[in-house]
Amino acid sequence: MTILKDSTNQIGGKTRVFNWVWQDQTYRIMYEVREEGSPVLLLPAFSTVSTRAEMQGIAEQLTPHFQVIAMDWLGFGQSARPALNYQPALYRQLLQDFLRTQFDQPVAVVAAGHAAGYAMQVALQTPCPWSKMVLVAPTWKGPLRVMGAPTPVRDAVRELVRSPGVGQALYTLNTAPAFLKFMYRQHVYVDANKLTPEFMQQKYDITQQPGARYAPAAFVTGTLDPMQSHEEFLQIGRSLSVPTMVIIGEKSPGQSKAEMEALAELPGIQSSRTPGSLGLHEEYASEVTAIVLPFLRA
Template structure:
């Protein structure tokens, strides 16, 4: 596993590199970016159809004067691609939680000599919590609007339905057509307005178009199809979510978005109620790590510095 420079545009204002990661006899170029100097902090973007490390830019800007900030693109999202492919083609893997658990653990073990502080948003929080159960990987945890249920799971869709939707979206032809319908600029704005951002004025045409472009890479539908249908849920149920939360021995901060969807907010509150967890409530919803980056960073910075 080696690290090489990657000729791609910076998204958090740092140096872009790749981590050569092996999974099931294939090698993938995992894109990550480093900014600042000092004690390292790992930033993990939320899983979503438009997931990229760029959504962590606001937090990175606030932390970089004090820490070395490292932000990673999850495989199947952002700029992480198969090593042998020159284009930005996202692989059509059978995306499962085991892949992301191993990727996160391997990335941390290779790149950091000491246990690392992690700031994770959305579903990434669940994977960070699981990584923190491993010895000598994580020193502190910040979980921003943490979730463990994918959208269809949260809506109550039964497993056979969710599995059918995933396979339909993965299919050639029809799958790409259905994915296209669910990633039009209008639909993306609807979803952002519904449960990602609070301030609709932030959803400018330029903002939505930038998000739309993220969805247009070849192969972009495969990993989001797994996320939306609950295939990437890091935990199977609330009991497991809270059991992992109780097992955390390092300082852990949960940031709850006050305008989060009721079901998601209830899960955040249940985690925050554990005796070993610190918590704070801020204005925002599931995209608060991007929309309310300055407010989140103002809470995170002193927590990391303590």
């Protein structure tokens, strides 16, 4: 473990490095630790602009009560961005190895978007690594899959974006600040007034790191979907034995919201609804934390 200068922090904590070994290669995984006490792991949503910084609001409000740890996924945020063939197995193993090396007892987790799907899968391990699980706007289908694009088309898009030259040009077009703002207004944020030039510049900067296009290309095309069907999503939900809370944004896109509602209706799963859409963990951090805190402290 390496501790870095605070200039690299995202949630106001101490930045550290987890040197993760995958298929005989070592990759730098950035994470942050804030305060002391019983630990809570924060997992940001997968997206083109995924970073642990989106969990800052929740982290700030949890730290008086818990030690907060937030991680950047491989290929996203400040973690390494190698030109790998990103697949769900990679992220499941990363999460399992991070938990095994960082915690000696079950830990509470707050996971957003696709990260919630991975948290659900890892919860099926014996023993379960989670003490409690909060799933914020849980999703399992990438954007192109939600749009109904067939597998050959999605695979072709992924490989095109990964290719040199043309791929970088296409990625550049799809990460321009104007396009990012359009996507945020469509299904990430509810209040367009919060999408200030400064906010969008921060999101744009995330996309401009070396190797930034590889993991997002896999996410957008559905390659990183943790589950492959609605039935699998619900079957895993039915198998959960850990206390689980599902938080649903009232303005979430219809298809995604229907999946969240179906999960929330399963026996044994608690649920709550707040303002917001798929980015509610960042946009409505106070409202989310107001739900999370009593659940974690109970």
